[in-house]
Amino acid sequence: MAGRKVRVRFAPSPTGPLHIGGVRTALFNYLFARQHHGALVFRIEDTDTHRFVPGAEEYILESFKWLGIHFDEGVGFGGQFGPYRQSERREIYKKYVQILLDKGKAYYAFDTPEELEEKRKEIKNFQYDSHTRMQMRNSLSLPEDEVQRLLAAGTEYTVRFKVEPGQDVHVEDMIRGEVCVKSDIIDDKVLYKSSDELPTYHLANIVDDHLMEITHVIRGEEWLPSAPLHVLLYRAFGWEDEMPRFAHLPLLLKPEGKGKLSKRDGDRLGFPVFPLEWHDPKTGEVSSGYRESGYFPEAVINFLALLGWNPGTEQELFSLDELVKLFDIGKCSKSGARFDYKKAVWFNHEYMLRKSDEEVSKLFAPIVAEHGIKTTPDRIEDVVRMMKDRVDFVKELWPLCAFFFVAPSEYDAKTVKKRWKDYSAQQMTELIDVLNGIEDFSVKGQEDTVMKWINEKQYKLGDVMNAFRLALVGIGKGPGMFDISAFLGKGECLRRLHRAIEILK
Ligand code: GLU
Numbered sequence: 001m002a003g004r005k006v007r008v009r010f011a012p013s014p015t016g017p018l019h020i021g022g023v024r025t026a027l028f029n030y031l032f033a034r035q036h037h038g039a040l041v042f043r044i045e046d047t048d049t050h051r052f053v054p055g056a057e058e059y060i061l062e063s064f065k066w067l068g069i070h071f072d073e074g075v076g077f078g079g080q081f082g083p084y085r086q087s088e089r090r091e092i093y094k095k096y097v098q099i100l101l102d103k104g105k106a107y108y109a110f111d112t113p114e115e116l117e118e119k120r121k122e123i124k125n126f127q128y129d130s131h132t133r134m135q136m137r138n139s140l141s142l143p144e145d146e147v148q149r150l151l152a153a154g155t156e157y158t159v160r161f162k163v164e165p166g167q168d169v170h171v172e173d174m175i176r177g178e179v180c181v182k183s184d185i186i187d188d189k190v191l192y193k194s195s196d197e198l199p200t201y202h203l204a205n206i207v208d209d210h211l212m213e214i215t216h217v218i219r220g221e222e223w224l225p226s227a228p229l230h231v232l233l234y235r236a237f238g239w240e241d242e243m244p245r246f247a248h249l250p251l252l253l254k255p256e257g258k259g260k261l262s263k264r265d266g267d268r269l270g271f272p273v274f275p276l277e278w279h280d281p282k283t284g285e286v287s288s289g290y291r292e293s294g295y296f297p298e299a300v301i302n303f304l305a306l307l308g309w310n311p312g313t314e315q316e317l318f319s320l321d322e323l324v325k326l327f328d329i330g331k332c333s334k335s336g337a338r339f340d341y342k343k344a345v346w347f348n349h350e351y352m353l354r355k356s357d358e359e360v361s362k363l364f365a366p367i368v369a370e371h372g373i374k375t376t377p378d379r380i381e382d383v384v385r386m387m388k389d390r391v392d393f394v395k396e397l398w399p400l401c402a403f404f405f406v407a408p409s410e411y412d413a414k415t416v417k418k419r420w421k422d423y424s425a426q427q428m429t430e431l432i433d434v435l436n437g438i439e440d441f442s443v444k445g446q447e448d449t450v451m452k453w454i455n456e457k458q459y460k461l462g463d464v465m466n467a468f469r470l471a472l473v474g475i476g477k478g479p480g481m482f483d484i485s486a487f488l489g490k491g492e493c494l495r496r497l498h499r500a501i502e503i504l505k
Pocket residue numbers: 011012013045201205218219220223
């Protein structure tokens with residue numbers, strides 16, 4: 001292994017939208033590949049034709065494009081080790097299945113699904129293995145000429161892996177250390193099915209990892225139970241020396257309670273578990289996505305990076321480049337990572353603060369336009385500058401900022417009751433005159449004159465400002481008063497004051 005160029009892969013099955021846990025797996029592969037100047041391969045594991053979902057592959061690719069995770073090779077990226085879609089590699093697998101058969105490491109099994117079902121009923125916890133295989137119909141139990149006759153007659157068969165009992169199987173895991181199991185507990189897994197002339201996941205996965213010169217297999221913990229079988233497969237092929245190193249990433253756990261994160265948790269608590277919105281082609285059901293919910297891809301990446309890994313310091317905000325430098329697969333935790341979606345919102349807010357006003361404005365501009373507002377990019381940027389620290393998502397800006405573009409059509413009743421005094425109309429009428437006389441309508445220009453007037457009249461600052469705010473904004477909250485009035489300009493301020501006086505009296 002030493003000296004080999006690091007090559008890792010992300011190998012999803014196109015069975016639906018990519019779960020956020022899968023995105024985390026891809027991210028950790030990406031970070032590992034980049035920090036070792038290696039290659040990241042994108043492989044599609046689509047040998048289970050029954051579970052194939054149209055559109056899933058495109059969805060997965062689009063998700064990574066949005067997140068900025070780039071692959072070096074694979075479906076959609078090209079490369080020297082293709083094809084990278086397993087359904088296009090049938091002939092390759094057939095060859096390797098034959099090698100195992102020839103070596104006596106695998107055998108034909110002719111048991112029908114009904115026969116297997118019978119056995120399962122007959123024997124509690126039935127497992128197809130060294131203890132039971134001779135009771136079954138396969139090339140080990142049947143006479144040779146019967147096997148040949150069945151094959152020649154085109155009888156459907158599977159090829160099963162012949163797991164020898166009594167062996168210790170060691171899996172060296174970069175996160176968990178050494179895991180050791182007895183081969184006796186491993187069943188004779190189906191490696192190939194003649195019905196669709198396709199291998200199962202296990203065989204295709206091992207053959208491809210070998211042929212694609214994968215050096216490290218970084219994947220979710222749910223694959224840990226398969227790892228001993230994979231080690232045995234490497235052994236059976238005689239590829240043990242080039243076996244990749246394994247790292248099984250901790251599960252993502254529910255935000256609360258026990259068990260792993262599911263789509264239902266997201267539905268119940270109102271957060272997405274998929275990177276992009278997904279329209280199920282069969283049921284028509286729509287599942288929310290991080291992108292459509294208004295998350296920044298950088299925030300999602302940062303959030304995911306800290307699920308199961310931490311740098312050992314207090315730092316929480318990392319760019320992708322920083323993550324590449326700091327990430328350490330050996331420091332991933334063994335225990336599950338709780339999925340704290342509120343933290344994802346926090347990250348989004350932090351990234352909002354760090355984004356330039358211009359960048360946020362570009363995202364906000366279409367929303368402003370959707371509301372029928374014609375304005376300039378500079379005006380939108382001014383609003384964003386005043387308001388972006390108050391929101392977590394760009395889409396939250398409009399309800400808070402609409403008053404900048406549209407005069408209030410009504411005034412919040414509670415605020416009116418509390419803030420609009422008997423004398424407010426009188427004070428606002430005077431304020432109209434004061435504002436009218438101001439030439440320099442900048443924040444500073446207004447502030448000086450208005451404060452002078454308030455002092456001379458010995459008015460209460462709060463009284464004036466609250467009524468002024470109510471007239472301009474319609475509610476009792478918002479950014480600095482003169483920031484608002486400077487933005488609106490003299491004409492609009494006076495119009496809004498007149499109207500408030502007229503309505504509130
Ligand atoms: N196709 C498997 C999946 O869908 C890949 C597992 C592995 O990385 O070995 O997750």
